[in-house]
Amino acid sequence: MVDVAILGYGTVGSGVVEVLTKNEESINKKAGKKIKIKYVLDLKDFPGSPIEDVLTKDYDTIINDPDVKVIAEVMGGVEPAYTFVKKALLNNKSVVTSNKELVARHGAELLKIARQRDINFLFEASVGGGIPIIRPLNQSLTADEIYEITGILNGTTNFILSKMADEGLDFNTVLKEAQDKGYAERNPEADVEGFDACRKIAILSSLAFGMHVDFEDIYTEGITKVSDLDMAYAKKLGYDIKLLATSKKKNDKVYAMVAPTMIGGEHPLSNVNGVFNAIFVKGNVIGDVMFYGKGAGKLPTASAVVADMVDAVKHIKRNIVSFWSTKKMELMDINEVLSRYFIRVTPQSRKEAHDTIGTIFGDVDYVKIDEAKEEMAFVTPEGTEGALKDQVEQLKAHKDMIDVISVIRIEK
Amino acid sequence: MVDVAILGYGTVGSGVVEVLTKNEESINKKAGKKIKIKYVLDLKDFPGSPIEDVLTKDYDTIINDPDVKVIAEVMGGVEPAYTFVKKALLNNKSVVTSNKELVARHGAELLKIARQRDINFLFEASVGGGIPIIRPLNQSLTADEIYEITGILNGTTNFILSKMADEGLDFNTVLKEAQDKGYAERNPEADVEGFDACRKIAILSSLAFGMHVDFEDIYTEGITKVSDLDMAYAKKLGYDIKLLATSKKKNDKVYAMVAPTMIGGEHPLSNVNGVFNAIFVKGNVIGDVMFYGKGAGKLPTASAVVADMVDAVKHIKRNIVSFWSTKKMELMDINEVLSRYFIRVTPQSRKEAHDTIGTIFGDVDYVKIDEAKEEMAFVTPEGTEGALKDQVEQLKAHKDMIDVISVIRIEK
Structure with missing residues (x-):
């Protein structure tokens, strides 16, 4: 038997308890040992809940209990x-987490502590919810040198964009609906401004390229300006x-970016709709692979947390190697990256605008729709x-005759 | 340093040598040790090839060399x-393989030998080429009870069906083109009759459900009758x-089937085109996940073989647990499975046929196309x-008035 503790009894935490209970038998079989929830840490009370007896408000009780071998931080x-996590690792307890802010900021350091102590710091749930991507990157794609990771890493924004595309609705209408349905937070900034996706691509890039990619270095643009x-x-x-959210290696340099992007219908990511996420990976041997699933939600996220707990239990006192050094990676200047832009303008005079656009951009391809003659x-x-x-x-300098409405990148 | 041997220097075998050479540095780093190809076994000679010096025709040399710790059977x-593989395992050498016939037929037994000796028998490349699916099933989806696996597991047939759909060509025309391009064998039976997909779904089902699913028990129908x-x-x-290729658990019973099937455009598998493969998995916690990539080909397959070699090297004398017991699973009778059929007939008299169809099938939905009035x-x-x-x-019994041309299942 292995005693575990769960830090936090919110959405994911209660999901972890639910999964451990629901699939108890098969989980224990796969872990090779019975997993027993000895503590759940939360400042709130949960009278009548299944974890009432193991609830504690005192982290020291957990950290000082030598029987607790694995801690889930959710x-x-x-x-x-x-x-909390650092203290746990320093006390030789393996930690699994769903916390992308924590992993993006301190992942390299926490992995190093775990490595030094032959324990584990696992974070499958921090990217792509339930989608297995961290473990495949670490353990399956080991024959390859990865040169691109491109993902739809945020379910809220993908839900909004899919619905805008399907129903011709504008951003604010769909955002409100997403908030009413609980798919978007009341304060949606972290999702719609791309901050969440930025942390996740930082984590994936760090693992794929083996050095620490600082999320603050990543160019990030949200979807609030995308219109119907x-x-x-x-x-x-x-x-x-x-x-x-994309990260590409070109001539030994890596650049990373989060931005609304036009992609062709043939690209596997273009068919990823609604709250689904997907991560598309290119390796120099394997070619293209893609991992698809629910990127968030109580049970899918809990599934990944529990799978990490199983792995941690199977690897007590044995570090599962991953390559994410504390050495910081200098990203390539995004201004050097090749791109194509889609641009919309309102001209005063079409003729003059046409000439100006030609002079500035050269040979562009015009596109017309009936809705915006x-x-x-x-x-x-x-x-x-x-x-x-x-x-x-x-172009913007010609504001007396041209008003630039919209600029969106096109994936090549 | 770890010495390895490769059995077979055909397409996959030469791919394995190529990958080990091309990505030598990163592979050795991930394996934690230098991987050295000590032998390549093949009955042919390859004068001037990079493996000339390590080529042998004598398997006993390999099996009796105590330095060889890992063998790739390709x-x-x-x-x-x-x-060969059994002998290797009995001599305490881990084996990795891309051989689906071998794994489908003897996987349970070979896994058992490996388990008993604390070594490994790994076969990521046997299903889905380079797509990581075996390892995720074994190690990532451990929190879940899986109740469905549905895959496009054969690139040749998917290429043929995609091309028929896109270009309106008939089966034989496209098969010939696939053969000319090297996507289909001169004797295409194993692919087009579904035998290859059948072995692969047997392997996935055995792993997902933990018992031995005999491929010979799986209802298998090929694509030769599918027309433009x-x-x-x-x-x-x-x-x-x-x-x-599908395998589903219903009320503790499992059924498995390989058949051409109509699926809706919203199903993630419907967008898997050309030589690509994908495996769609449903778990009781994670919901839907899908794994997508090249299901065959020299380098994608070699990528999976080499990733297994890396894992085998990292786990010398330590068995990586998987759940595929030698106990045979009795599959549910396929006649109990619910389905809908799409049926085409040529009637003598439309009125009479209409009545007969109504009498036999009840309330059907008719569909018309201009090409077949x-x-x-x-x-x-x-x-x-x-x-x-x-x-x-x-219906067929009414052959004086109705000729049944085509019957295809529809995925619900």
């Missing part, structure tokens, strides 16, 4: 999670608009981000 | 692979036709396979 947020007309143009062009929209030739941004600034 | 076929008109009807109905086609209500087959027989 509180979220950097503090006090970081202090952008969606209509995308459809006309044969594209979907998705919030892509007064606009001009076009796709630029390929250029570096730096050059394209400059060109957009030049 | 010859294919049951014999002599089975004899069937494709046109499917499109009209909003479906794709895919060769699905003289036909009648319909979708039956849901019924058991047993009942539906009976009804088709009854």
Whole structure:
């Protein structure tokens, strides 16, 4: 038997208890030992709940109990999670977590402590909810050198974009519906501004490339400016608009970015709709692989947390190796990255605008939709981000005759 | 340093050598030790090839070399692979293999030998080529009770069906093109009759449900009868036709089947096209997850073989647990499975045929396409396979007035 503790009895924490109870028999069989929940830490009381007897408000009780070998941290947020997790590892207890803020910020350090003590720090649930991606990256794709990871890593924004595309609704209408349904927070900033996806791609990039990718270095753009007309143009062009979190290696340099992006209908990610997530990986041997599933939610996330607990129990006093050094990776300047832009403008005079656009961008492809006859929209030739941004600034300088409404990247 | 041997220098074997050479540095880092190819076994000579110096025709040299800790069997076929692999395991050498025939037939026994000797028998490459599926099933989805696995497990047939759908071509034309391109064998039976997919779903089912599923018990139907008109009807109905290998648990009973099946455009598997494979898994906690990638080919397959070699090297003298007992699983009678059929007939008299169809099947949904105005086609209500087959027989009995052209299942 192995005693475990769960830090936090919120959505994920109660899901972990539910999963451990529901599938007790098969989980214990796979772990090779009976897993017993000895403590649940929470500041609230839960009278009448199944964990009433094991509830504690005192972390020291847990940390000082030598029988507790595995701790699941499912509180979220950097503090006090970081202090708790570090203390647990320093007391030779393996930790599993669903906490992407914690992992993105302190993952490298916590992995190092676990490695030094022959215990484990596991975080499958921190990216892609239940989708197995951390373990495959660490243990399955070991024959490959990975050169691209591109993911739809946030279910809330994917739900919003899918619904905008399907029903022609605008961002605010769909956001409100998502909030009413509980798919989006009352304060949706972390999701819609791309901050959540940014932390997740930082974690995946760090694992894939073996050095610490600081999420604060990653260019991040949210979906709040994507409009129903952008969606209509995308459809006309044969594209979907998705919030892509991407990280690519080119000539030994890595760049990473989170941004709403138009992708072609043939790309496997374009068919990932609603609250689903997917992570698309390119390796120099395996080619393209993709992992798909529910990226959030109580039970899918709990499934990943419990799978990590099983692994931690199977590997008591044996570190599962992963390659994420504390050495910081200097990312490639995003201005060097090649891209194409889709741009919408409202012209004063079509003729003049046409000439100006030609002068600035060269040979662009125009696209028209019935819903916006007064606009001009076009796709630029390929250029570096730096050059394209400059060109957009030049266009904006003509504000007496052209109003730039929208700029969206196109995945090549 | 760990010495390894490779049995077979065909497509996959040469791919394994290529991958080990190409990514030598990162592979050795992930394995924690240098992997050295000490022997390649093949009956042919390969003068001037990179493995000339390590080539041997004598298996006993390998088996009697105490330095060889890991053997990759990539010859294919049951014999002599089975004899070689068993001997290797009995000599305490871990074995990794890409050989689905071997694994489907003898997997349970070989896993047992490996377990008893604290070594490993790994076979990620035997299903889905490079797609990580065996390891995720064994190690990631451990919190779940899996109740469905449905896969597109054969790239050749998926290429053929995708091309028929996209270009309106008939089976034989596309098969010939696939053969010319090297996507299909000169003798394509194993692929197009579903035998290959059958072995793979047997392996996945055995792992997911923990008992030995005998591939010979699995109902298997190939794609040779699927016509361009069937494709046109499917499109009209909003479906794709895919060769699905499926295994589902219902009320503690499991059934498994390989058959061309119509699936809706919303199903993630419907977007898996060309030579790509995908495995869709349902768990009672995680919900739906899918794994996607190249299901065959020299380098993707070699990627999985080498990833297994890395794992075997990391786990010398330590068995990686999997749950596939030698106990045989009695599958549920397929006649009890619920299904809907799509049926095409050529009637002598439409009125009479209409009445007969109504009498036999009850309330069916008719569907019409311009390409086949003289036909009648319909979708039956849901019924058991047993009942539906009976009804088709009854219909066929009216052969003076109705000619049954085509019967295809519809995924619910």
